[in-house]
């Protein structure tokens with residue numbers, strides 16, 4: 001009977017995903033960023049067109065999309081959190097700093113590292129003299145606090161239609177600090193996110209004067225951060241509601 005009582009009074013646990021989103025919000029708030037959300041059912045305009053991905057653009061193939069019926073309305077489940085960039089620009093104007101954690105959807109086969117629904121972290125900072133150096137500074141500070149160890153970031157050229165230039169951002173391995181280990185595949189670096197300077201066309205779609213303002217944007221998988229922070233190496237475990245996972249936090 002005693003044990004039964006104990007069972008009843010057991011404390012609940014926050015899901016690791018919630019813990020990470022809370023941490024992310026706390027760190028970015030200290031740097032002056034607002035936290036925003038947006039709709040998961042999006043229009044083609046916000047998810048694609050106004051992000052410089054028109055219907056004919058081959059880059060659309062980068063996002064396998066769940067379209068909603070009736071097709072003539074062209075509604076979809078958002079494939080990234082980037083539409084919130086536009087919604088926030090329209091609402092707040094420049095200058096601005098915002099991060100957007102949220103669910104996104106992809107029409108793809110699922111396995112240990114892919115799910116049809118997962119969490120993304122979007123970030124956007126727009127100011128008069130914003131540059132990639134600001135991006136590097138802000139994100140190095142964020143990751144150093146998030147992983148509780150000093151990290152450096154390197155940028156490699158990449159392509160996303162809504163930024164110019166586009167980059168992939170890596171950080172020094174949080175386990176071996178750059179020496180080389182199994183986590184970083186002996187490279188000393190960990191791939192973390194896509195980013196870049198917001199394309200002038202996207203700023204204009206958001207109602208912001210691209211001659212006066214510049215901005216950086218980034219998108220990262222929160223599940224990926226969970227792999228690195230907590231060692232949750234199978235994405236499906238995060239979403240199946242198994243209490244054996246949650247009870248460890």
Ligand SMILES: [Zn+2]
Pocket residue numbers: 173174175176177178179180181182183184185186188189
């Ligand atoms: Zn390493």
